[in-house]
Amino acid sequence: MAKRADVVIVGAGIGGLAAAVALLTESQLSQTPYNITVLESASEICEIGAGIQVTPNFTRLLDQWGLADEIARTGWKPGQVKQVRWQNGAELTKFPLNRDDRMKNQFGYYYFHIHRADLHGALMRRAEQLGTKMYTKSNVVKYIPRTENSKDTVETVDGRKFEADLVIAADGAKSMFIKEVLGTDTPAEPTGDCAYRGMMRRECVQDPAFEGLELENGSVVWLGHGAHIVGYLIRGGEFYNLVVLMPEGDDIQEESWTLKGEPKKLKDFFETWDPRLRKLLEMVDTTYMWSLRDRPALEKWVHPTGNLVLIGDAAHPMLPYVGQGAASAAEDAAALAECLNAVGERHSLRDVLDAFQKLRIPRAFSMREAGRRNRQYFHFPDGQEQRERDQALAKESETSSTPNQLNDDKVLQGMYGYDVIKEAKALFEG
Numbered sequence: 001m002a003k004r005a006d007v008v009i010v011g012a013g014i015g016g017l018a019a020a021v022a023l024l025t026e027s028q029l030s031q032t033p034y035n036i037t038v039l040e041s042a043s044e045i046c047e048i049g050a051g052i053q054v055t056p057n058f059t060r061l062l063d064q065w066g067l068a069d070e071i072a073r074t075g076w077k078p079g080q081v082k083q084v085r086w087q088n089g090a091e092l093t094k095f096p097l098n099r100d101d102r103m104k105n106q107f108g109y110y111y112f113h114i115h116r117a118d119l120h121g122a123l124m125r126r127a128e129q130l131g132t133k134m135y136t137k138s139n140v141v142k143y144i145p146r147t148e149n150s151k152d153t154v155e156t157v158d159g160r161k162f163e164a165d166l167v168i169a170a171d172g173a174k175s176m177f178i179k180e181v182l183g184t185d186t187p188a189e190p191t192g193d194c195a196y197r198g199m200m201r202r203e204c205v206q207d208p209a210f211e212g213l214e215l216e217n218g219s220v221v222w223l224g225h226g227a228h229i230v231g232y233l234i235r236g237g238e239f240y241n242l243v244v245l246m247p248e249g250d251d252i253q254e255e256s257w258t259l260k261g262e263p264k265k266l267k268d269f270f271e272t273w274d275p276r277l278r279k280l281l282e283m284v285d286t287t288y289m290w291s292l293r294d295r296p297a298l299e300k301w302v303h304p305t306g307n308l309v310l311i312g313d314a315a316h317p318m319l320p321y322v323g324q325g326a327a328s329a330a331e332d333a334a335a336l337a338e339c340l341n342a343v344g345e346r347h348s349l350r351d352v353l354d355a356f357q358k359l360r361i362p363r364a365f366s367m368r369e370a371g372r373r374n375r376q377y378f379h380f381p382d383g384q385e386q387r388e389r390d391q392a393l394a395k396e397s398e399t400s401s402t403p404n405q406l407n408d409d410k411v412l413q414g415m416y417g418y419d420v421i422k423e424a425k426a427l428f429e430g
């Protein structure tokens with residue numbers, strides 16, 4: 001890459017903004033200057049989304065990028081996770097997160113719940129502060145590989161062209177760059193599940209009717225046939241956030257975070273569930289729904305030219321069953337920034353991007369598989385498998401090994417204890 005490299009990032013989601021912040025943070029440390037341009041199709045970057053998990057492997061990166069204080073202020077530190085039976089909210093298991101500083105002691109960093117808009121806003125302000133040029137209303141429609149006379153170029157729908165030494169495609173699960181990288185289209189297919197999200201003020205959950213559920217102590221997860229619901233506080237504890245994972249039904253909707261959901265569908269589906277859960281759902285006046293898509297793992301993330309790389313949901317859409325979608329996008333960003341430091345006499349950009357994908361593909365795959373296992377495990381119908389699961393959950397506090405991917409010590413060590421920057425550094429040592 002040139003001494004002062006032009007980097008164009010397509011997409012200003014968590015992945016794209018994290019890439020800008022990670023590269024510019026590295027640039028300050030290593031004196032490798034970058035010109036970073038972020039192109040975002042949306043007309044404005046505004047308050048969209050709901051609660052999102054910032055697990056210790058992600059907090060570690062936010063700390064590195066100078067955002068730890070802001071995340072601690074706008075997020076919420078859940079004390080515990082409590083998993084309960086669908087029908088009556090009876091406790092199946094309860095395990096600590098930040099209580100007694102478990103996460104900090106075990107993995108070095110806290111676990112937060114945060115509104116996506118707060119996390120997104122923090123990354124955007126930091127990216128701009130570090131010098132990123134940000135363009136909204138910039139829907140990229142074309143990638144033109146470099147020629148003798150020009151660098152790699154991306155073109156927006158209104159004909160503007162942006163040249164780059166490196167293009168980072170962070171344009172989400174429906175990425176237009178997948179076809180460019182693989183040569184064939186691999187669309188994400190519906191999984192049959194969708195996610196509804198809703199929020200209410202904290203005072204709503206302070207009703208004595210909810211006593212015993214411990215709603216303010218951490219997250220509460222109702223497990224039932226084909227569905228589960230997670231509730232937790234966000235925004236410094238100001239709001240209570242509900243995420244409902246349930247079958248989509250026949251009327252498969254488009255994949256969009258701004259699509260309003262039909263509250264009646266929730267009421268109908270959960271009619272026979274814990275009355276306290278139904279009371280909570282009654283209090284959600286606006287819901288948004290998102291059709292959950294998945295696609296087979298991509299075998300490569302780097303374009304044959306060696307100057308274009310996929311990251312985040314573009315490379316690996318993640319189902320939200322272990323809360324690693326945003327964390328994985330951030331890990332990609334951090335790994336890429338660290339790997340790019342190695343470009344020089346010994347390693348070409350192509351070598352470095354190859355090393356990057358070799359590190360990241362298996363990691364993203366294993367997070368995805370953990371999510372798939374939890375989807376199955378959380379959604380058993382009442383019967384033999386559900387009884388065995390509930391017995392295993394009841395014993396969880398006595399054992400460190402459980403099929404529950406959110407509380408198995410070995411899985412957590414791999415997931416939350418992972419230091420992606422250290423792993424990326426190690427690729428080029430020696």
Ligand SMILES: Cc1cc2nc3c(=O)[nH]c(=O)nc-3n(C[C@H](O)[C@H](O)[C@H](O)COP(=O)(O)OP(=O)(O)OC[C@H]3O[C@@H](n4cnc5c(N)ncnc54)[C@H](O)[C@@H]3O)c2cc1C
Nearest residue numbers: 011013014015040041049050140171172257312313325326
């Ligand atoms: C609006 C929104 C709200 C979300 N809310 C939640 C939430 O509440 N909880 C949760 O767990 N997860 C949420 N997610 C998903 C979560 O943020 C992502 O799964 C994860 O962070 C990975 O991020 P990403 O940057 O790879 O992809 P994304 O977050 O999908 O970001 C991709 C970005 O690229 C832009 N883009 C797409 N195509 C083009 C193009 N051709 N040209 C230019 N720009 C393009 C999109 O507008 C988007 O801003 C949300 C995602 C979005 C986009």
